[in-house]
Each structure stands twice: as C-alpha cells, then as structure tokens.
Amino acid sequence: MDTYFSSTELAYYARQMNLSEIGMTGQYKLKQARVGCVGAGGLGSAVMMYLAAAGVGTIGIIDDDCVDISNLHRQLLYTYADSGCKKTLVAKARLQQLNPAIEIITHDVRLNTANALAILNQYDLIVDGSDNFTTRYVVNDACFSLNKAHIYASISQFAGQCATFVPKKGPCFRCLFAIPPPIDLIPNCAQGGVIGALPGILGTLQAMEVIKLILSIGQPLIGRLLLFDGLSLQFRELTISPNPECKVCRYEQLFSDLSYADKPVCAVDSPEISVYELQRLKQENIDFLLLDVREPMEYEIGNLQGGQLIPLNHLPHRLAELDRKKFTIVYCQSGQRSKRAVELLIQHDFVNVRSLQGGMKAWIEQIDPLMEKY
Incomplete structure (x- = not known):
C-alpha cells in the first residue's frame, strides 16, 4: 500500500500516520476520500486547510463569492492581495500550495435546489459552512436524498454549534430547526x-x-449538538432526537418551504x-407537550387547548414539572417569550423543544381567526 504514496507524502503525513487509529491504511482511506465543502468563508477556510493538510485526496469547493477585506480577520485562506478575487480560485491555489498531492475541484456557483443533487453527489460526505438558512436546508435535503452524511456548524x-447528520442514523437538520427564525431578527456578520x-x-x-467519519473511528456528533x-x-x-413529524425524515418532502429570505446571517x-x-401535529394526535409561557390573564383570554401554563418568570423554578425527553412546543403571544423559554430549556438539557413561530398572534391570523385577539 505504501506504493500509493510518494516519499514526500510519507514524510508529510508521518506524524499522523504514527497514530494507531490511522497508520498506512487510514492514510490511504483519507487519500481516497472525496469531501465537498459548501462555503469558502470563515468555517470553510478552517475546514479546508485542515482537510488538505490531513491528506483528504479530493476537496470540492462550492462558493460564488469574492474576497472582501472585511473577510480577512476570520478567513485565513485569503490576503489583502486577493480582494475582489473569486474565493474558489484563491482557495484552490492556497490549498494546493499547502498540499500539492491532493486534488481541488471548484464549483463557482451558489448551491441551490437546481444544482445541489448533481454537485453533492460527486462527494462522499459534505461539510456545511454556509452562512444562510436556505443553503443549510438545501444541503440537508440533498444529503438526505443522496444518503450522504453532512457536518453542520x-x-x-x-458562540457556535456543531453537529453531524447521517441519514437514517439520527435526526437531520430539519428535525432540529424545522423553520428559520424571522429574518428581521437575525443579524448578519x-x-x-x-x-x-x-x-x-x-x-x-x-x-x-470529517476525518472520524472517513476513518470510522471515535464517536461522531450524531444525535448530539x-x-x-x-x-x-x-x-x-x-x-x-428525530422529529416524528420532520418533513424530510418522515415525509421526504425535499426542498420545501424555501421561499423565505436567504440573506447571509451570522446567528x-x-x-x-x-x-x-x-x-398537523394536533390533527394527527401526535404525542407532545404544549407549554404556554404567557401570564394567567392572557391564558384566560384565549389559549391552545391541551397545553400546560407556566409563565416565563416562573419557568426556571418549575423545570422539575416537565419531562426533559418529551417533545415540547412552547408558545406565547408573539413568539419572543417562547424563544427565551426554549433557550432556557435547552440550557437545562431538554432534548427536543420548539418555539411556536409567531405565537398566538400567528395562530389566530393563519389558523383560527375566530379566536379572541388582545
């Protein structure tokens, strides 16, 4: 197997090949691997540099953006001289300087529903370094359709978060985030x-x-955020946990609900x-807890039947009343208090919670206009 590596490559990878989990066999697996990177920004820069240095044989770069000076403090693949240049072309040149033994494929396009399946199918697994919700959902749905793992951050x-999604082996991105928050509440970078x-x-x-998945070692972040x-x-x-009503995992409705704005975000x-x-959950009698975090007076004016009332300011002291493992939907009047409640529940290890987008106001406007408004 050492005939697959030049003497220069063997010297280059020597320190990681000394690891019992890698060795010659593992290094060969890395060389044979094909990884697609969606986004060549801050996340993508770090991912691609380390994958190139590790010896991943083929790296695909999917991005349609150009380098801007404001990128440079966090996107270390680029320099002042690259301002205005295509990120894919600059990244390819830098990565090949870092490791001439690997292949870099560029896709100077924005990933969308029309091209995602064709592009991502060229790779074994996908890294999502995108900066907008539309692309995150496109990546998720395409990877589910193609039965490919993808690593999200x-x-x-x-602050930041990271998870690995593998079809049929755990939740998908849409299980965790069924719909994006209102775009006007999301700051960009x-x-x-x-x-x-x-x-x-x-x-x-x-x-x-990525390296763990390629080598089948360790415990990837599957089912863990x-x-x-x-x-x-x-x-x-x-x-x-998987959402029992996930549009992708349960119903395989790919590329749905992508009509919202997709400006870059930093959230x-x-x-x-x-x-x-x-x-739909109520109509199909799906088992879940409906938690109302409004005040008692608001509850008396109108509520979603079958729920439990715990005002937001009481919630920190009444967490013991709730089942941390039960699928829980939290609502309030507009969706703001429920978002804060969900953040609190997540901080206390509730594993499957959602905030009702738009709250009672949205429910009355879109579902039950006969309910009393206040």
Whole structure:
C-alpha cells in the first residue's frame, strides 16, 4: 500500500500516520476520500486547510463569492492581495500550495435546489459552512436524498454549534430547526459581529468530524449538538432526537418551504415550528407537550387547548414539572417569550423543544381567526 504514496507524502503525513487509529491504511482511506465543502468563508477556510493538510485526496469547493477585506480577520485562506478575487480560485491555489498531492475541484456557483443533487453527489460526505438558512436546508435535503452524511456548524459573535447528520442514523437538520427564525431578527456578520477565532474553532471541529467519519473511528456528533461559548470557554452537549413529524425524515418532502429570505446571517440557529406544523401535529394526535409561557390573564383570554401554563418568570423554578425527553412546543403571544423559554430549556438539557413561530398572534391570523385577539 505504501506504493500509493510518494516519499514526500510519507514524510508529510508521518506524524499522523504514527497514530494507531490511522497508520498506512487510514492514510490511504483519507487519500481516497472525496469531501465537498459548501462555503469558502470563515468555517470553510478552517475546514479546508485542515482537510488538505490531513491528506483528504479530493476537496470540492462550492462558493460564488469574492474576497472582501472585511473577510480577512476570520478567513485565513485569503490576503489583502486577493480582494475582489473569486474565493474558489484563491482557495484552490492556497490549498494546493499547502498540499500539492491532493486534488481541488471548484464549483463557482451558489448551491441551490437546481444544482445541489448533481454537485453533492460527486462527494462522499459534505461539510456545511454556509452562512444562510436556505443553503443549510438545501444541503440537508440533498444529503438526505443522496444518503450522504453532512457536518453542520454555525457561529454568532462569541458562540457556535456543531453537529453531524447521517441519514437514517439520527435526526437531520430539519428535525432540529424545522423553520428559520424571522429574518428581521437575525443579524448578519456586519451587524452582529463575529470574533475571528470562532470560525477557526468550529471549522476545526468540523474537520475532525470529517476525518472520524472517513476513518470510522471515535464517536461522531450524531444525535448530539455541541455548543461552544467562547467567552467562558465552555463546551456543552445536547442530545437531539428525530422529529416524528420532520418533513424530510418522515415525509421526504425535499426542498420545501424555501421561499423565505436567504440573506447571509451570522446567528446560531434557534429551533422553531410553524403554526401549520403544530396544526398537523394536533390533527394527527401526535404525542407532545404544549407549554404556554404567557401570564394567567392572557391564558384566560384565549389559549391552545391541551397545553400546560407556566409563565416565563416562573419557568426556571418549575423545570422539575416537565419531562426533559418529551417533545415540547412552547408558545406565547408573539413568539419572543417562547424563544427565551426554549433557550432556557435547552440550557437545562431538554432534548427536543420548539418555539411556536409567531405565537398566538400567528395562530389566530393563519389558523383560527375566530379566536379572541388582545
């Protein structure tokens, strides 16, 4: 098998080939692997550099953007001289300088429903380093259709999260985030900001997940969401379960609900569910907990029958009343308090919770206009 490597390659990979989990056989698996990277920004830069250095034989770069000076503090593949140049072309040149023994394929396009299946089918597994919700859903749905694993990460300011999704072996991205939060509530990187080291940390974690999957070693983040807080330098892990009503996993409705705006964002995703999905769950008698976090007076005016009332300011002291493993949908008047409640529940290891997008207001407007408004 050593005939597959030049003497230069053997010297290049010597330190990692000394690992019992890798050796010559593992290095050969890496050389044979084909990994597609969606996005060549902050996450993609870190992922691709480490995959190239590890000896992944073929790396595909999918991005239609150009280098901007504002990218440089966090996208270390690029320099001042690259400003205005296509990221795919610059990244290819830099990665081949880093490791001339690997192949780099460029796709100077924006991944969408028309091209995703054809592009992603060229690779064994996919890394999602995209910066908008539309692309994240396209990646998820295409990977499910093609039966390919994909490694997701997102970043915001000083925080990030990472997970690995493998079809039929755990939840998918849509199980965790059925629909995106309202676009006007999501800051982009220019508005919300991001510390430069953060995508390096999360991108490196994605690269580690890729290597583990290729080599079939360790325990990938399947069914687990890894949360990172850069200010406290703490990692937390949440167990995540398949959504029994997932449009992709359950109903195989690919590329649905992609009509929302897809401007670049710089936000860690928050799990939500639409009023239409809630209506379907109620009609089909799916077992879940409906948690109302409004005040008692609001509850008396009108509520979604069958729920449990725990006002938001009481919730931290009444968590013991709730089943951490039960599929839980939280609602309020507009969706703001319920989002805060979901964040609190996630922090306390509730594994499958959703906020009702738009709250009672959306339910009345879109489902039951005869209910009393206030």
